[in-house]
Amino acid sequence: MSQQRDTNRRIVLASRPHGAPTEANFRLESQHLPQLAEGQVLLRTVWLSLDPYMRGRMSDAPSYVPPIAIDAVMGAGTIARVEKSRHADFMEGEWVVSQNGWQDFALSDGRDLQRLPEAARQHPSWGLSLLGMTGFTAYMGLLDIGQPQAGETVVVAAATGAVGSVVGQIARLKGCHVIGIAGGAEKCRFAEQMLGFDRCLDHRDPSLAEQLRSYCPDGIDVYFENVGGKVFDVVLPLMNPRGRIPLCGLIADYNASAPSTLPDRLPQLQGAILRKRLRVQGFIITQDYPHRFDEFVRQMGQWVTEKRIVLREDIYDGLDNAPEIFAGMLEGRNFGKVVVRVAPDQP
Amino acid sequence: MSQQRDTNRRIVLASRPHGAPTEANFRLESQHLPQLAEGQVLLRTVWLSLDPYMRGRMSDAPSYVPPIAIDAVMGAGTIARVEKSRHADFMEGEWVVSQNGWQDFALSDGRDLQRLPEAARQHPSWGLSLLGMTGFTAYMGLLDIGQPQAGETVVVAAATGAVGSVVGQIARLKGCHVIGIAGGAEKCRFAEQMLGFDRCLDHRDPSLAEQLRSYCPDGIDVYFENVGGKVFDVVLPLMNPRGRIPLCGLIADYNASAPSTLPDRLPQLQGAILRKRLRVQGFIITQDYPHRFDEFVRQMGQWVTEKRIVLREDIYDGLDNAPEIFAGMLEGRNFGKVVVRVAPDQP
Structure with missing residues (x-):
């Protein structure tokens, strides 16, 4: 119909x-x-x-x-x-x-x-x-909370998704070393070849933790969290002192109807936040940043027009x-x- | 000897x-x-x-x-x-x-x-x-990360301790509603009568969660975390949107030689950070703020001299x-x- x-x-x-x-x-x-x-x-x-x-x-x-x-x-x-x-x-x-x-x-x-x-x-x-909610989420979360500096390492989950793909491309524009994480070889190839990520790793690969370590030789400065679940566990040990974790989604948990059966990971996270002086910050684009939408549209409109960011x-x-x-x-x-x-x- | x-x-x-x-x-x-x-x-x-x-x-x-x-x-x-x-x-x-x-x-x-x-x-x-490491920790953690606004509610654990007692007093100077948490009636009385906290609750009281809720009718805007353990669990559900949690110590976990036996609380924390758009940030005073020590000594020296902050x-x-x-x-x-x-x- x-x-x-x-x-x-x-x-x-x-x-x-x-x-x-x-x-x-x-x-x-x-x-x-x-x-x-x-x-x-x-x-x-x-x-x-x-x-x-x-x-x-x-x-x-x-x-x-x-x-x-x-x-x-x-x-x-x-x-x-x-x-x-x-x-x-x-x-x-x-x-x-x-x-x-x-x-x-x-x-x-x-x-x-x-x-x-x-x-x-x-x-x-x-x-x-690109010029709406998901692009705006990527833009503010990465730039305002993540505050990536040239030369830093940025890791993005759901790397070919609506938010992750834009996060990675902005991070590249800012001169960062960008590692994506995605589901499957085809998505990873796309992230590397079409989105310009330095590397993209398959989260289904049992050696994900080792691979992430080897491709982030200087540790991780910004982890853009929009997935939750096991990716967080492999990223956390690699976070650098004063690392930033903008958090805008936990898709891995959305369908969870039963509590996690893992051992308690809270003390481990609290300990890492303290020892590494991490900043973990949640945000909701429509509530936290409406006053910056015009700025976003101007900047992103320019990048999109110049084909520096694709979707x-x-x-x-x-x-x-x-x-x-x-x-x-x-x-x-x-x-x-x-x-x-x-x-x-x-x- | x-x-x-x-x-x-x-x-x-x-x-x-x-x-x-x-x-x-x-x-x-x-x-x-x-x-x-x-x-x-x-x-x-x-x-x-x-x-x-x-x-x-x-x-x-x-x-x-x-x-x-x-x-x-x-x-x-x-x-x-x-x-x-x-x-x-x-x-x-x-x-x-x-x-x-x-x-x-x-x-x-x-x-x-x-x-x-x-x-x-x-x-x-x-x-x-007061004029050294613990006062400096209280000052920077509360003011730089916690950013308390007049009228907001600030909760401080270890309320009569070297850091917590100063956090609470600065928060009062900034016009906040200040609730302390301490171990035992004598410490709680001290926090209320000598340090000027609006209220101080005994963390050993089995009704801590209910009491905290009733004394924080507008929720919690800043939780100064220097304890870890179960206090965190009762504070988290009361945190307001855009709340801040400066984290400078986890004394409750320092002596833990065995992993937590609780169920996994990580998804719960991540979910709260996302839903409430919380900022959780660790800091280590000697590493993060040496450039602001002179400012601290000037301001705290004045408060101490005027007896507006006691220890x-x-x-x-x-x-x-x-x-x-x-x-x-x-x-x-x-x-x-x-x-x-x-x-x-x-x-």
Whole structure:
């Protein structure tokens, strides 16, 4: 069932997942188009962003984002066109970055909308990634918390992912030695050949710890943590004094429904933070850095225009496929930033 | 056996402790006074500082300070008088802050010496505490990493200790709501009545978690961690978004010879850091902040002179008692900053 002009398809949260989400946790519904009031725009979703943080919103456990209510539309950043406008600031046909969620159409009073950045005009879906939330996450986490200096060693997990791939490329631009960690030989090759990482290691390789040590002969100054799980354990012993660990995601733990069965690693981490004088800092881009978005768009727009930073997108078609695509992403089956084309790029 | 003018008594590390140190890990030796060469001073130890970090130096496990070698003198900060001088910059009779370690006399070429701060002239042992390493630790950790704002809630463990007591008093000067945690009713009373903490809770009380919650109705913005162990577990759930945790010591873990038997708390900590966007940062005062020592001495000297910051010292006599005093301190038997008077204050 593809997008129709008179019907709104939407995917709602049917039930909360235990462990990995399945299609049974979602429900596809259809409804009439919502009525447009004065001061509103009707938005047509063209690109839907799928991101790991959404897993957190499906649970009602404490999280950094409020849970999605049962029967409510799955939330998501979207790139949309203004289909109809009764709002003075928006014209029909205009591109916007919006929060439509997993549905074809949405109303907005304009307050939650941003113009699509200029540098994304030729490639609107970049407004969800390079020039949107994931790029912004990479930029602020690396530069503001990580504070990489030329010559330092930066390690990035999920190296070909939407955030990790940008972290590594910015670190290279800053003159750092950049080691990526990714799942599988193909992703590692891509990180080295297309993203310019100095080296990328396969986290499935049983010799990961030894390899990481040999490719970080001067230790690790910045570890950009967006994965959690076992990568953290192999990185920690290699951290240098005064190392920085920006932490923006723990995808490895998102699906965990049972507590860790490992021995208590807390004293080990506390000890390392003390002995090595580490800085471990969590951040949530939408809450901590809205005041720096314009700076980010200017700088990243320049890098993107100059092709100094590139992005691999993993593009899927069809809103109704979103649940399956999302589940696959949480298992690392995606390769690059996951976006779903919900409607044709051209009106 | 008290200090003699022609003999140097010294306490060396006889063996590495497993768990809590015992007197068998130390050995008291006597030797002739060392020979003074041109460009040197002979220092006579008057005050010896005993501090928890020394436990780390008795082990050869990785630590933030190099291990003391077997048969070497136990290291320590000291307040000393210049007994003899063949150094142009130091006169006989002058007070200095030195690193003599656990012994009566030491030679120095002057490079490791500091003048006793002016504000400590009437009370030389303060050069080891309020106006020395422990005060400096409190000052930088709280102000530079903790960055407390007026009206915020600051929680300090080991609230009557050398570091914790100063942290709490500075936080009060900055207009914060200050909750201490200490061992026993007497220490808690002292923190409230003499140090001006808003409240001090006994960590042995089984209802510590509930009490802490009720006395921190607005959550916790800064937790000054110098203890580790179970206090951390009750503080973490109460931390506010963008909370800060300066970490300068883990005394509760120093004597641990066996790994924690608790379930793995690492994912829980990582999750809290992410969800609450916490900053957890270790620091070692001597390595991270030497460039700010003068600023500290100026500011703290003023507060001390104005009696806006006070210190309880736990004063013991006799170098030969140092091993027993040290072991007691690690068990929390001290009450205030532990110093040992090795020689009379007056020459």
